[in-house]
Each structure stands twice: as structure tokens, then as C-alpha cells.
Amino acid sequence: MGDLVLALLSGVLLALILLLSNFVPARPKHSNNIPYGSMGYWPFLGETLSFLKPHQSNSIGSFLESHCSRYGKVFKSHLFGSPTIVSCDHEMNMFILQNEEKLFQCSYPKPIHGILGNLSLLVVVGDVHKKLRNVALSFTNTCKSKPEYLHDIEKLTVSCIQSWKNKNEVVFCDEAKKFTFNLMVKQILSMEPDDPLCSNILQDFQTFMKGLVSIPLYIPGTPYGRAVKARARICSTVRAIMRERGKGNVGLEKRDFLDVLLSNTSISSEGKVSIVLDLLLGGYETTSTLMSTTVYFLGQYSQHALDKLKSEHRVIRERKKGGETLDWEDYKQMQFTHYVINEALRCGNVVKFVHRKALKDVNFKGYHIPCGWRVLPVFSAVHLDPSLHEHASQFDPWRWAVEEPVKNVAPFGGGPRLCPGAELAKIETAFFLHHLVLSYRWIIKETDHPLAYPYVEFKKGLPIEIELQDLSS
Numbered sequence: 211m212g213d214l215v216l217a218l219l220s221g222v223l224l225a226l227i228l229l230l231s232n233f234v235p236a237r238p239k240h241s242n243n244i245p246y247g248s249m250g251y252w253p254f255l256g257e258t259l260s261f262l263k264p265h266q267s268n269s270i271g272s273f274l275e276s277h278c279s280r281y282g283k284v285f286k287s288h289l290f291g292s293p294t295i296v297s298c299d300h301e302m303n304m305f306i307l308q309n310e311e312k313l314f315q316c317s318y319p320k321p322i323h324g325i326l327g328n329l330s331l332l333v334v335v336g337d338v339h340k341k342l343r344n345v346a347l348s349f350t351n352t353c354k355s356k357p358e359y360l361h362d363i364e365k366l367t368v369s370c371i372q373s374w375k376n377k378n379e380v381v382f383c384d385e386a387k388k389f390t391f392n393l394m395v396k397q398i399l400s401m402e403p404d405d406p407l408c409s410n411i412l413q414d415f416q417t418f419m420k421g422l423v424s425i426p427l428y429i430p431g432t433p434y435g436r437a438v439k440a441r442a443r444i445c446s447t448v449r450a451i452m453r454e455r456g457k458g459n460v461g462l463e464k465r466d467f468l469d470v471l472l473s474n475t476s477i478s479s480e481g482k483v484s485i486v487l488d489l490l491l492g493g494y495e496t497t498s499t500l501m502s503t504t505v506y507f508l509g510q511y512s513q514h515a516l517d518k519l520k521s522e523h524r525v526i527r528e529r530k531k532g533g534e535t536l537d538w539e540d541y542k543q544m545q546f547t548h549y550v551i552n553e554a555l556r557c558g559n560v561v562k563f564v565h566r567k568a569l570k571d572v573n574f575k576g577y578h579i580p581c582g583w584r585v586l587p588v589f590s591a592v593h594l595d596p597s598l599h600e601h602a603s604q605f606d607p608w609r610w611a612v613e614e615p616v617k618n619v620a621p622f623g624g625g626p627r628l629c630p631g632a633e634l635a636k637i638e639t640a641f642f643l644h645h646l647v648l649s650y651r652w653i654i655k656e657t658d659h660p661l662a663y664p665y666v667e668f669k670k671g672l673p674i675e676i677e678l679q680d681l682s683s
């Protein structure tokens with residue numbers, strides 16, 4: 211009898227061990243070296259809903275926490291309708307991005323194509339991508355080389371900040387969006403902020419953004435359906451402006467980016483419309499999020515950093531006794547401001563991850579990635595990895611005050627698709643901060659955190675209480 215009980219118990223124990231070994235792997239890789247992981251229970255969706263569950267953008271969220279601790283920094287899953295390798299490993303992420311078009315290729319889910327359009331830079335690959343990317347680069351390089359660009363940033367900053375004069379509260383995200391959007395439409399289309407078309411296009415872009423992360427049902431009235439319609443409206447507005455300019459009417463030549471674009475004979479007219487949309491969207495949404503997260507982290511966590519920032523900008527302002535505008539030299543002097551912006555990018559994770567697919571079977575660091583699988587390099591997990599960054603969850607701009615550049619950060623991606631607007635976003639944020647810290651004190655009014663949806667949003671729009679301050683205080 212005793213033997214029977216013992217045999218039964220051993221059997222149950224063995225079954226348990228076998229069962230558990232299926233879920234809790236002892237080693238990080240399968241025998242065929244495809245990383246361990248779970249494909250989820252839902253047909254098609256797999257684990258997509260848990261992966262997309264909103265969480266504070268300065269944390270990695272419960273999905274990545276549980277999966278990384280169970281399976282390691284590289285694991286398999288089933289996301290956005292495909293078997294997927296998720297990478298939270300910096301070396302693997304860089305390997306993926308640098309091997310674009312060789313081993314991997316940009317591959318955003320099909321429903322996103324429906325909204326961005328088939329000629330969007332995030333959708334096109336190969337030679338078409340190279341051609342359109344060069345146009346985007348020519349835009350960002352021209353901006354950087356024009357003193358008028360810096361003047362425009364400053365003019366819009368001052369006008370935004372002055373409009374707060376009689377207020378004691380503003381919804382910061384709305385203000386930041388208006389500011390970055392007005393700047394982009396000025397650079398690209400020569401539109402002034404008071405042009406009624408400007409606020410219509412901005413409204414359409416906001417509808418467009420909501421559709422990007424919605425359930426892709428093309429039914430009128432759903433966020434996805436509304437986004438597709440909003441895109442069509444923006445396209446037809448841009449086409450109408452292009453037609454007017456194309457007529458060559460006297461006085462219509464503005465010497466803005468649209469003029470440069472219209473003189474380019476190697477791109478189709480739809481390609482031109484698409485690049486305008488890419489630059490407007492890429493240029494305003496992400497930069498305004500960077501500004502909002504910077505204001506949030508400074509207001510919420512770091513009075514010490516805010517004081518240091520103020521003293522840096524006071525010194526710069528004192529050099530400008532005659533009230534001259536900021537220039538490149540000033541920008542270069544904003545050393546602590548750069549630390550603050552870099553740290554806000556690390557903690558705020560404006561872009562959490564990007565989409566790729568494997569073009570071939572790939573082996574890297576002992577892992578096997580099968581051809582055709584989706585691959586997601588996740589930047590936020592690297593930015594917030596405590597084994598790579600000391601006190602990773604803390605907003606600490608001083609971590610950037612080191613001789614060697616801080617490693618293991620990639621807020622703007624990498625490889626042949628590295629963001630062409632990185633420097634523009636930083637300049638805009640730095641100039642805005644200059645006037646903000648010299649003009650106002652602010653406190654974050656209500657608990658409102660940056661949430662990764664996965665694109666970052668503040669639920670209440672980051673309401674802040676503001677108080678005009680004396681420059682000498």
C-alpha cells in the first residue's frame with residue numbers, strides 16, 4: 211500500500227514537474243533556439259491585448275515585467291496577428307535596426323497602412339523609402355541651417371507663453387500640441403497660426419491619432435473609420451494648396467518646404483502629399499509629447515533640476531540684454547537643458563517600440579528568429595532596465611553629466627530609419643523651456659501621468675497651475 215501511495219505521489223510529482231517545465235523554463239531558449247514565450251490563448255490576437263494594456267510610460271508595464279522575468283529579455287509571443295519575437299535587449303535591438311533591408315524590414319500592421327497611406331515613410335520599403343527619406347532629410351537639414359527657423363520657434367514660444375498671462379491654469383498638452391503644430395505648418399506650408407485651416411488640420415490630425423491605436427474596423431463612426439476620413443480631408447487640403455502653388459501664380463512662391471517639394475520632379479504628386487503628412491504628423495505629435503513629459507518630470511520629481519535649469523537660462527538671457535533672439539550659440543550653451551531633455555526621452559518613452567519582420571532565418575546571441583516572424587525592438591524596456599541604468603525609474607538629469615556618452619538609449623530608433631527629426635525636436639523643446647522657466651512657476655494640478663497607449667498620452671492633458679515670476683527671483 212505504502213509503495214502504491216509512493217508510486218502515485220511520484221507520478222503526480224513527475225506530471226507536475228513536466229507541466230511546470232512547460233511554463234517556467236529553466237533556460238532562456240528552446241532546443242530549436244526560438245526564444246521561450248507564450249503564444250496566448252486567443253486566435254489571431256494572441257497576447258496583443260495584454261501587450262497593449264496602458265501603463266505609465268516611465269514603467270515597462272505588467273506584460274513586459276512578467277514576460278521578461280519568466281522568459282528573459284528576448285521572448286516569443288503572438289502579437290498583431292503574427293508570431294513575434296519581442297526584444298528588450300539593447301544589442302539585439304540595434305542589430306535589428308542596423309540590418310534593415312538585409313535581415314529585417316520595417317513592417318507596420320496592415321490596418322495602420324489604411325490610416326497612414328501606402329506611401330507613408332513608415333510603410334514604404336526599398337528604393338521608394340530611400341527616395342522619400344532623402345526628401346524628409348532635406349527638410350530637417352534645411353530647417354537646421356535657416357536662422358529663420360530658430361526665430362520662428364522663439365516667436366511662437368513667446369506668443370504661446372504670453373497668451374497665458376491672465377490665466378492661472380493651462381492644459382499643457384493642448385498648448386504644446388498647438389505650438390509644435392503651428393511651427394510645422396509654418397515651416398512646411400507657410401501657414402500662420404491664425405489661419406482657420408490650421409486649426410481644422412490640427413483637429414483632423416487628432417482624430418487621425420486616435421484611429422492609429424483603435425480597433426481597425428472600417429465602419430463609419432468608429433475611431434478607425436473617423437481616422438481614415440480625417441486623413442482623406444487633410445490630403446485634399448494639402449492637394450488644394452499644392453494645386454494653387456502649382457499654378458505658378460505671382461506671389462504664391464513662399465520659399466518654404468512645399469516650394470522645394472513642388473520643384474522635385476522625381477516624386478509623384480501623391481508621394482508629395484504623403485511626405486507632407488508624414489512630416490506634419492512626425493513633427494508635431496512626438497515633439498509635443500516630449501515637451502509635456504519634460505514639464506511633467508520637472509514639475510513632479512525634480513525641484514533641484516528645475517533650479518539648475520533656471521540658472522542656466524538666466525545666464526543665457528543676461529547675455530541678451532538687448533532682447534536679441536536665441537541663436538545656435540545659445541543652444542550649444544544649454545548643457546543642462548540637454549541633460550534634462552535626454553532624461554525625459556529616456557524616462558518618458560515617446561516611442562515605446564517599432565515594428566519589423568525577419569526577411570530570413572536569423573541567429574543572434576544564440577536565439578533563432580524564423581523568417582517571416584514579426585520582430586519588435588522595445589526601447590522602453592532598455593531605457594528602464596535597472597541592470598543598465600542605475601535607479602532606472604528615477605528622473606535624474608545628472609546621469610548625463612559624464613564624459614562618455616550614456617549607452618543603452620535609443621529614443622529615436624536607429625539604422626537607416628533613424629528619426630530625421632531628432633535634433634529639431636530637441637531644439638524646439640530647449641527653446642520652449644528657456645522661456646517657460648524664466649517666465650513661470652508651475653505645479654502639476656492633478657495626478658496625471660504619461661500613459662503608454664502605447665503612444666504617450668496624459669489622460670487629463672496635464673493641467674498645470676502657473677504663476678508669473680520675477681526674473682530676479
Ligand code: HEM
Pocket residue numbers: 316331332343346350488489492493494496497500560561564565621622623624626627628629630631632634635
Ligand atoms: C521627441 C520627438 C521624436 C521622437 C521620439 C521620434 C521617434 C522616432 C522613431 C523611433 C522613429 C523610427 C521609426 C521606425 O524605425 O520604425 C522615427 C521616424 C521618423 N520620424 Fe521621428 N521622432 C521625433 C520627432 C520627429 C520630428 C520633429 C520629425 C519631423 C520633423 C520626425 C519625423 C520622422 C520621420 C519622417 C520618420 C520616418 C523615418 C524613416 O522611416 O526613414 N520625427 N521617429
